[in-house]
Amino acid sequence: MSGDSLYLDPQIRDWVLFPITLVMILVGILRNNVTQLLVSSPKKSTRSATREQRALLRAQILRANAKSSPLPPSYYTAHTDDLIAAFAAGRYLKEDPSRPNEVDEHGNRIAPAPGNMLTDPSMMEGMMGGMKNQAVMMVPQMVIMGWINFFFQGFVLIKLPFPLTLGFKSMMQRGIETPDMDVRWVSSLSWYFLNWFGLNGLYRLLLGDGNAATDQKDLATSPFAGAGAPVMNQPQDYNKLFASESENLQLAQGLYSWIGDDVDSRILRRYGKLPVA
Amino acid sequence: MAQPTLTLSSALSDLSTARVRAHRDSNEIVRKGLFVLEQKNGLKALGGDIWDFLEQLTIAALDIGQVELADDCIARLEVQFPKSPRVDVLRGMRIEAKDLGLALEYYEHTLENDETNVAIWKRLIAVLRQQNKTERCVKELVTFLDTFYSDLEGWLELADLYASLNLYTRSLQALSHALLLAPQNPFHALRFAETAYTANDIPLALRYYLRTIELIDSEEDGKETGRRAWFGVKLCTSHLSRTPNLPSESNTLPVQGKNLAALEVLATERLSAAYSSTANTKPDGKVPGRKEVLKWLGQ
Numbered sequence: 001m002s003g004d005s006l007y008l009d010p011q012i013r014d015w016v017l018f019p020i021t022l023v024m025i026l027v028g029i030l031r032n033n034v035t036q037l038l039v040s041s042p043k044k045s046t047r048s049a050t051r052e053q054r055a056l057l058r059a060q061i062l063r064a065n066a067k068s069s070p071l072p073p074s075y076y077t078a079h080t081d082d083l084i085a086a087f088a089a090g091r092y093l094k095e096d097p098s099r100p101n102e103v104d105e106h107g108n109r110i111a112p113a114p115g116n117m118l119t120d121p122s123m124m125e126g127m128m129g130g131m132k133n134q135a136v137m138m139v140p141q142m143v144i145m146g147w148i149n150f151f152f153q154g155f156v157l158i159k160l161p162f163p164l165t166l167g168f169k170s171m172m173q174r175g176i177e178t179p180d181m182d183v184r185w186v187s188s189l190s191w192y193f194l195n196w197f198g199l200n201g202l203y204r205l206l207l208g209d210g211n212a213a214t215d216q217k218d219l220a221t222s223p224f225a226g227a228g229a230p231v232m233n234q235p236q237d238y239n240k241l242f243a244s245e246s247e248n249l250q251l252a253q254g255l256y257s258w259i260g261d262d263v264d265s266r267i268l269r270r271y272g273k274l275p276v277a
Numbered sequence: 278m279a280q281p282t283l284t285l286s287s288a289l290s291d292l293s294t295a296r297v298r299a300h301r302d303s304n305e306i307v308r309k310g311l312f313v314l315e316q317k318n319g320l321k322a323l324g325g326d327i328w329d330f331l332e333q334l335t336i337a338a339l340d341i342g343q344v345e346l347a348d349d350c351i352a353r354l355e356v357q358f359p360k361s362p363r364v365d366v367l368r369g370m371r372i373e374a375k376d377l378g379l380a381l382e383y384y385e386h387t388l389e390n391d392e393t394n395v396a397i398w399k400r401l402i403a404v405l406r407q408q409n410k411t412e413r414c415v416k417e418l419v420t421f422l423d424t425f426y427s428d429l430e431g432w433l434e435l436a437d438l439y440a441s442l443n444l445y446t447r448s449l450q451a452l453s454h455a456l457l458l459a460p461q462n463p464f465h466a467l468r469f470a471e472t473a474y475t476a477n478d479i480p481l482a483l484r485y486y487l488r489t490i491e492l493i494d495s496e497e498d499g500k501e502t503g504r505r506a507w508f509g510v511k512l513c514t515s516h517l518s519r520t521p522n523l524p525s526e527s528n529t530l531p532v533q534g535k536n537l538a539a540l541e542v543l544a545t546e547r548l549s550a551a552y553s554s555t556a557n558t559k560p561d562g563k564v565p566g567r568k569e570v571l572k573w574l575g576q
Contacts (some may be wrong), residue, residue, distance in 0.1 A: 047392050051424040058426045061457050063304035070456040070466070070488075072481060074527045079453070156367045264540060267487050271547075273539050 006185065008156070016188060017157050018147065024195045025202065027140045032207050033138055052238060055092035059083050059245045063252040068259040076256055080249050087242040145192065153187035160184045285322060293326065296333055298517075303340035310334040311346075328357060339374050347371055366396045366544050373404060380404050395425060406438070414438065422454075429458045436472070444528065445476035452460070463492035463506075469559050470509055479523045480531035483513035487540075507547045514541035547573050 045053075062079055069076055087094055090261040154176060163171065174182065174189040186194065268274040290308040295306060299532035310330070313319040323330050331350045338346040351371060354364050365387055373380040384401040388394060398421055415438060420433050432455040439448035452469045459465055469526055470485035486509035493503050517523060523531065532540065552567045 044522055045393060047424050050393050054424070054426055062429070063458055065457070070460045071453050072484075072527050072529055075450070075453045078450075260529075261486055263484055263487040263491060266537045266540050267490055268536060268543065270491075271543055274536075 006156070006159075009158075012155065012157060016152050017191070020152070020188065020191060021195055023144065024192070024199060027144065028199060028203055028205065030190070031136055031140060032203070035133060038132055038136065052092050055087075056241060056245055059087075059249055062184050063248060066252040066256045069256055070259055072260060073256075075254070076258070082247055084246045085244045090242075092242070093238060117125050121168055141196075148188050148192050155187070156181075156185040157191050158186050160186060285313065285316050285319060288313050289322060292330060292333065296329060301337070301340065303337040306333060307341060307346070308510055310337065312362065319466055324420060327446075328354065332363065332367065336370065336575050339370055344371070344374055347374070360395055362391075362396065366400060368396065369400050373400075375408075377404055377408050381400060381408070395428070398521035399431070402434070406434075410531060412436070426454075427458055430504060432458065433468075434483075436468070440475075445472055449476065449527075461492060463489045467506060467509075469536050470506070473527075474509065474513070476512070476526065477524075478526045478529070479513050479516050480525040480529040483510065483517065483527060483532060483540075486510045486513060504551050507544050507551070509545040511548060514538075514544060548574060 115134050172186045172190045176187050335347045335350040387397050402417050435449035436448045442473035455465050466489040470482045486506045489506040552570045
């Protein structure tokens with residue numbers, strides 16, 4: 001039997017529903033501002049580091065138009081061979097005075113394997129930044145959860161306008177153990193969770209895209225996973241990247257064709273001197 | 278020539294168009310900029326654009342030698358943005374107006390602190406070019422482009438530099454990078470064609486003149502660019518029809534016989550049409566150069 005006509009004290013609405021929502025919105029905005037203050041300015045990189053990053057771009061630009069390339073064959077081949085040789089010889093790898101590049105049997109430089117996270121100082125900073133962000137996210141959540149648990153435990157807040165299956169009972173009615181109350185009645189803790197997932201859109205409206213109030217990664221890490229391992233971008237392994245780019249270049253060379261090859265026929269056709277093929 | 282009277286709104290909109298399209302009509306910019314500054318509510322009307330406007334005015338003032346005006350603008354910008362790299366560049370340009378050697382030192386010093394500052398690096402290269410320190414300029418520019426490959430302006434500058442030294446093959450190589458970065462731009466194709474022609478690689482030049490024409494959408498848009506390209510086509514086709522086996526450094530296959538003749542005829546046609554008496558733009562009905570062109574075309 002579904003009790004669908006519970007009468008709720010309007011004071012619950014005034015004193016619990018709106019405050020929880022309001023507090024969450026404000027805390028989200030606060031988190032956004034605090035994160036912006038805490039974020040360290042992007043590190044200045046050296047010329048060789050920038051060069052290494054952009055080397056792949058160079059090959060991609062060359063490959064992009066291979067089928068109707070603006071370059072005549074001799075130029076295209078020269079560029080491709082140049083780049084492949086440079087990738088193989090490791091000429092684009094950045095020079096790091098603290099970790100000189102190893103040299104393989106042909107005298108080509110090899111990129112160092114992505115270093116241990118704790119020993120490389122630049123990666124350490126990246127990790128600290130990530131952990132700082134997560135701390136800022138987690139602390140307010142813990143506090144608010146504790147507050148709700150303490151003050152608002154044991155009653156239902158709101159009836160959802162849409163029906164749900166019984167599976168959602170544990171999620172929607174945290175803290176209220178009744179065997180057959182309709183799942184549409186939501187307890188305060190569950191209302192907190194609902195808000196937490198749903199305010200993303202509101203933040204984007206208020207704070208613009210790219211705000212730090214909610215982060216997609218956080219959905220996985222807290223509060224459900226607790227203190228999981230920080231999710232980090234693995235530092236790029238340039239050896240492999242350059243090797244795969246060399247292969248791509250060779251493939252593209254197979255596809256190559258010069259756009260100037262029959263430009264004469266095309267122009268003549270455009271001006272009606274040749275019949276349209 | 279009487280200049281149209283300015284209104285605040287027209288001046289502001291002209292200035293912002295010039296900013297967006299990177300026009301460097303410095304006399305006009307200074308005239309309009311001073312007008313805006315003299316209006317009572319000029320600065321307020323600019324709103325948030327005021328800093329961009331000051332930057333634009335600084336560069337224009339330095340262009341035409343109004344150094345005090347530039348100083349004034351830079352001072353205002355410095356107050357607002359104390360440690361800004363952009364203001365550093367403006368300050369460097371101001372030093373360039375007085376003493377190139379000092380400017381060079383200033384840029385070198387700034388680069389020591391931050392070696393990937395693109396704007397300062399480019400100014401350094403510009404100063405080296407002004408001082409005619411060609412060898413060093415080329416070296417710096419090549420290093421710059423090695424790091425910042427996608428800087429189109431840089432490749433064009435390098436091509437210009439090589440061409441001024443008569444190193445046409447290298448100039449073509451630099452232009453080839455420019456073509457990769459902006460493959461649909463007819464101006465670069467035209468430049469490639471003209472450099473190839475100067476380097477005596479006629480078959481290559483012909484193909485790129487044709488490519489230029491192909492890239493120009495409509496006759497109205499690129500009327501002048503199209504005309505240059507048709508001139509190029511006419512020159513190349515007449516060379517090729519007289520000496521069929523011209524050497525080509527890039528081993529380009531020349532356009533073959535029937536097409537070649539057809540292209541020559543087409544080029545003649547289009548040029549006659551361009552210079553015809555109905556295609557004039559002057560109010561007195563005369564088409565400048567018509568007689569000479571028609572004579573050259575052999576008609």
